[in-house]
Amino acid sequence: MGDYLIVGEKAGSQASGARSTSLRDQCRAQGFTVQSLGPRSWLAARGPRPLKTLTVGAWTLVGDVLNRNHRQLDPASDLEPHSYEKKLFSRFWGRFVGVRLRGEALDAVLRDPSGSLECVTWHDDDLVLVGSDIPGWITPTLPPQTRIDFNRVGLALADPIRVWSDLLLEGPRVVLPGSILALPAEDPATLLWRPDTFAHQSDRWDMAPAAAADLIAKAIDEAVAGLASLSRSLGCEVSGGLDSSVVAASLTIAAKDKVRLWLNAWGDDTGADERRYVADLGLQLGMAPTHVPRAQASLSEADLLSMSQGVRPGLNAMDWAYDAAWAAQWQAAGVDAVMTGKGGDSVLIQAATADVFTDRFRSQGWRSILSPDLPGLARLNQRSVWSLIDEARRKSGTRLAGGEAAPGWALTTATREELGPAHPWLSSDAASGPAKTHQIAGIASGVSFSAPSRQTAVVDVFHPLLAQPVVEAALSLSPAQLTLGAKDRGLVRLAFANRLPPSITHRRSKGDMTAFYGRLLAASLPVLRPWLLDGRLAREGLLDVAALEQALKPEVLLWRGGFGEIMIAAALEGWVRVWADRLSQAAKTLTA
Incomplete structure (x- = not known):
């Protein structure tokens, strides 16, 4: 999507105008296009596709802004703080940040709930800056006290979701997805959009599977069609797995004529070669996939340094050879945007584990043991029914953080309690069950797929299963509904049963790399x-x-x-x- 920098001059500063002009010239020298946002503020942008701006009330939204087909309104009173911005998040979706002016000065910044566009801010006595990154040439504008926070680095090493929460730098501030922050940033940001707002709706156990499947299908179709409308020529990943196949099926309805390349990578091992599933998908959808061997190359120190040049560690660039090879494929095909199925494992709940029943037990209590899905879930997990009930009973009163187990060689001098929850969406007051908590943690980590990589440098990369319409729909359904009680991603299999070949909808294995x-x-x-x-x-x-x-x-x-x-x-x-x-x-x- 590209990078942006928004700069505002501070009122009363004599040096701000000269410094702003100097910084504007630096941006142009770095290949940015500069436009005015007001007498004392401006926007610089560059990348595979120019960033657009849209004025909504007092807000200037920067990025991709799409209208919602089905609005999910928080029943908040108009008198509540930030009610206008909450309604903005229910009216629009996409990949954007917003800035608000008060007089001639930058007053506030917000970030859309998907978090697909990074947003960090910092300031000094003369300027307020908001950007998607802090490249080396702009580092001298950071506050003098900026430093690496090794306590945060240690905890991120043990629990990588922290990479996508607070910055590992002390000094600049991050604006989390769905948040608003007053400028210049002195006080904490306010979360206007939270997953648990929608997760609390998942107590609606009376929705029939057909209705829930229709809800998910419409949300995916809205996300795919909306993102496809932003591009002139598309590419689509087709791994052979369920998630990418669902996106491909939706894309053939929304914008098949725009797709120049359906790309599949295969590995030498049996588990890494999914071409037979992609061939079935091609026959079903009437498209011709291109198969390429998965790129492989050993690492160099230059590779390791290049992947982490951004304001956050380069966790989206770790598969260095694959990333470079696919960037070249998209460029050769003349593609300007790519669709992926990333994020579906978490959003649609891949694993029908014992935690699915624990969530049901937390919501329904002892009447949950009468669920007809319980025996099947026990068989799937090779457990007894009674062991699932006992586990659910023991976990039902606990609060869960959602973090993964740390590798045995990861150490840290700080404790989780000292630095708080791994992500504000997983705070102790968001008391969800373990399956729903794991889903929310996966959504929080999903912003990683939009982080810089060699592919994002040359094409726009869309992840519709992590788009706001899909996330909100999936959050509003219980893990039992999303798994149909005992099937991994069972609901989306049902929703797309008529669009995908049986070899994919009935498949239970995954590619193994x-x-x-x-x-x-x-x-x-x-x-x-x-x-x-x-x-x-x-x-x-x-x-x-x-x-x-x-x-x-x-x-x-x-x-x-x-x-x-x-x-x-x-x-x-x-x-x-x-x-x-x-x-x-x-x-x-x-x-x-």
Whole structure:
């Protein structure tokens, strides 16, 4: 989608005009297009597709703004704070940030609930800045006290969802999805949109499966059609899995004539080759997929540094060879935007685990044991009915944070209690059951798919299953409804049964890339081992070097995997090195 920078001059500052003009010239030199937002504020933007602006009341919305087909209004009184902005989030969806002027000064900023467009802000005595990133050339504008917060880095290493919550920098402020923040940022932002607002509707157990399936199908069709309308020429990932197939099926109805490339990547291992499912999908949808071998290459230090140049660690750029290869494919096909099925695992609830029944027990109490789905769920999880009931009874009064188990070699000097919940959407007052909490955590992490990568540098990447219409519809349904009691993503299978081939709707297995990535990491060990074992994270005491050294052995990687955990650590290491150098250079510039 591209990058943006919004700059406002502070009233009463004599130096603000000169500094604003200098910064505007720097933006133009970096390839940005600059436009005025008012007498003392302006917007600079660049990227694969120009950012648009839309005036809505007092707000200037920057990015993609789409009208809602079916509005989900929070029954808040018009007298409540920020009622206008809450209604704005129910009237529009898309990928945007908004800024509001009071007089000639920037007064507030908001970010749409999807979080697809990053939003950070910082200020000094002369200027207020809001941007999608903080590149090296603009670092001298940061507050002098800006530093890396190694407590946050340690917790992000143990629980990566924290990468998408607060910044790992002390100084600039992040505006979370669905939030409003007064400018210049002194007080905490206010969450106007929260997942639990919609999750509380999931106590509606009386909705029939057919009605719930229709709700999900309409939401997906709205998201796909809306995002497709933003592009002239599209590409679509078709992995062979359910989520990408659902998006492809919806896309053939909404904008099939715009699609120039249906792209599938296959690996050498049986579990990594899903071409037979893609072939069935092609026959069903009347499209011709292109199959390419999955790119593979060992890592270099330059790769590790390049993936984490942004304001957050580059967790969306960890599959470096694949990312570069697909960027080239899209460019060669003349594609300007790409549709993916990413996020569906979390939003639509892939795993029908015992937690599905625990959520039902929390909502319905002991009458939940009469559910006809309970025996099937027990069989699916190879458990007894009584063990599921006992687990649900024990968990029913607990509050859950939604974080994953940390790798054994991740250390931190701070505790979760000291730094609060992993994400504000998972705060202790949002008391959802474990399955719903896991869904919300996945949605919070879903912003990672819109983070910078080699693909996002050349094409716009759309993730319709993480768009606001789909997220709100899925949140409003219980895990039992989304799984039809005992089927992973059972509801969306039902919703698209007439649009997809039986081989995909009846499929229960998933593509398995464990061996593939194990080989890639093993080939990269000559770079990865010194990168991590002798790196900054280790020197800060955030890694158990002895335990990590055991994990970084070829035989362990090939048999146990661990690609994600190790690459997250590698990306965090790269980010720390980049920002340590960046802040050091900025300090030298300011003192020169």
